Amino acid sequence: MTACRLVRVVILIAMSTSSVGAESASPLSVPDQSKARIVVMTDIGGDPDDRQSLVRFLLHACDFKVEGLCTGFGWGHDKKTRPDLIREAIEAYGEVLPNLRSHRRDYPSEQQLLSLVKDGHNGDPHKVAPGMDSEASDWIIGVVDDPDERPVWFAIWGGPRELAQAIWKVQTTRSAAQLAAFKKKIRVHSVADQDKTARWVKQHHPDVFWIFSERIYQGFYAEGDQTLVSPEWMERHIRGPLKRVYPADAHKKAGVKEGDTPSFLYLLPNGLSDPEQPEHGNWGGRFVGSGRGHEYVPAQDLLNGRPDLLYTIHRWRPAYQNAFAARMDWCMLPFGEANHEPVARCNGDTGLRVLRIPATPGGKVQLSAEGSFDPDGDQLRYRWWIYREAGTCQVEPTIAGAGEPQAVVTLPPEASGRTIHVILEITDTGKPPLTAYRRIVLEVGGEPVPPSSNVAQ
Numbered sequence: 001m002t003a004c005r006l007v008r009v010v011i012l013i014a015m016s017t018s019s020v021g022a023e024s025a026s027p028l029s030v031p032d033q034s035k036a037r038i039v040v041m042t043d044i045g046g047d048p049d050d051r052q053s054l055v056r057f058l059l060h061a062c063d064f065k066v067e068g069l070c071t072g073f074g075w076g077h078d079k080k081t082r083p084d085l086i087r088e089a090i091e092a093y094g095e096v097l098p099n100l101r102s103h104r105r106d107y108p109s110e111q112q113l114l115s116l117v118k119d120g121h122n123g124d125p126h127k128v129a130p131g132m133d134s135e136a137s138d139w140i141i142g143v144v145d146d147p148d149e150r151p152v153w154f155a156i157w158g159g160p161r162e163l164a165q166a167i168w169k170v171q172t173t174r175s176a177a178q179l180a181a182f183k184k185k186i187r188v189h190s191v192a193d194q195d196k197t198a199r200w201v202k203q204h205h206p207d208v209f210w211i212f213s214e215r216i217y218q219g220f221y222a223e224g225d226q227t228l229v230s231p232e233w234m235e236r237h238i239r240g241p242l243k244r245v246y247p248a249d250a251h252k253k254a255g256v257k258e259g260d261t262p263s264f265l266y267l268l269p270n271g272l273s274d275p276e277q278p279e280h281g282n283w284g285g286r287f288v289g290s291g292r293g294h295e296y297v298p299a300q301d302l303l304n305g306r307p308d309l310l311y312t313i314h315r316w317r318p319a320y321q322n323a324f325a326a327r328m329d330w331c332m333l334p335f336g337e338a339n340h341e342p343v344a345r346c347n348g349d350t351g352l353r354v355l356r357i358p359a360t361p362g363g364k365v366q367l368s369a370e371g372s373f374d375p376d377g378d379q380l381r382y383r384w385w386i387y388r389e390a391g392t393c394q395v396e397p398t399i400a401g402a403g404e405p406q407a408v409v410t411l412p413p414e415a416s417g418r419t420i421h422v423i424l425e426i427t428d429t430g431k432p433p434l435t436a437y438r439r440i441v442l443e444v445g446g447e448p449v450p451p452s453s454n455v456a457q
C-alpha cells in the first residue's frame, strides 16, 4: 500500500463509522450543525424549471436540514397547486436513494421527504386574509416555532404567500414580542418576489431578513458558457430515474434553466461564504442592503472590468454544474467509480466558517491549506484569489504562491481600514473535477505604513 493510499484509508475511517454497501470505501457525511434549515416554496406546475430545480435540490438534500416542501403559485401559474409533482420527484429519488447513500449516508429517506410536502392555498395568490390559512402556512409556523434556535431559510421559487400568511397569522394571534421573536428566525431568499404578498411583508414587516433575487437569478442559465447548460450537456449528464422528472424544455429555454436553483445553492455548506452575509457572494449570487428595512438586492461583479449582474452567479457555473454531474453519477455508480468533493482546510481550521484575520496595511499575511485532502485520493490544485467586489479595498494585494498550498498576501498601504476577501479554491483531478472553498476575510486596521517596513504576521 502506498503512503498516499494509506492516508486515504485512514482519513475515510476517521470520517465514517459505518459502511453501507459501498464497494471499497465508506460513505461520507456532513455534521448536522453545519446544515441550514430550509423550507422550499415552489410554484411547481408553472414554468417546468421548478421541476428541474427540484431534482437538483433532492441531490443536495443531504446538505440541508430539509424542513418543508411547500406548493404555491407564481409567474405563469395560478390555476391549481401541484403537490403531486413534488411527490413524483421524491419517488424517483427513492429509486436511487440506496445508491446515493453509498456516497453520503446522510441523505433523508423517501418517507421523510414525502412527509414534508405541504400544500398551499388554492385561493387568491396575492392576498393574506382570515380563512386563507393552509396546510403550508400552518406548517411554516410550526417549523419556525421549533425549539431549534437556528434560523429557518425560505427558498422561494414562486410567490411568498404561504410565508406571508404565516406571518399574518402570528401577527394576529400573538403579542408584539412573540411576533418579533418569530420574525427574527426567518431568512428569505426570494426569486423575483412573484406575488403581491412580498410587498405586503416588506411594508408591514420590514425587519424580516429578505434577499430579493431580482433578475440576477438568470445568471444561473443565461450568459456565460452556454455549453454547460445546453440540451447536449443535459443529455450527457442527466440520467437514471431522475431523468424522468427533469423536463428537457423549460419556459423559453431548452436544456438546463433552473432559475430558482440559486435560492438553495446560496446555502450550500461548501465553505464559500457565510449566508448571513449576502454581500459575500457565492453560487447563489451576491447581494447588498437596499436601505429599505432588512432587504438585500442584487450586487454586480466585474466581468472584464465592467459591472455585470448575472456574472455574480455564472462565474461559478463550471463548479456548480460539475457538482450536479457528480451527483448524477452518485445515483448510478459505486463510491469507487464516482467523484467526491475535496475537503479544504485553512490555517489549521477544519470547519467551514469564514476566517477573519487581522492584518496591517503594508504587511504580509501567511495562509496555508495544509491538511486539505480528497476522499478519493485525487491530486489537488490550489488557487488563492481575491474576491475584490466582496471586500472594500479597491487596490488589489499581491499573492505569492497563488497556485500553491502555501501563500503569502502582501497588503497595499491603501488597505488601511478596509476588508479584503481571499478565496481558497481547491479543485480535485477527479471526473468531473470538484471544488471546495474557504473564505478568509482580512480585516485591515491601523494607519498605512511604508511598504519597506513590512512585518510578517
Ligand SMILES: [Ca+2]
Pocket (backbone or CB within 6 Å): 042, 043, 044, 047, 050, 074, 157, 158, 260
Ligand atoms: Ca418557479
Ligand SMILES: [Ca+2]
Pocket (backbone or CB within 6 Å): 339, 340, 341, 342, 374, 375, 376, 377, 378, 428, 429, 430, 434
Ligand atoms: Ca475527489
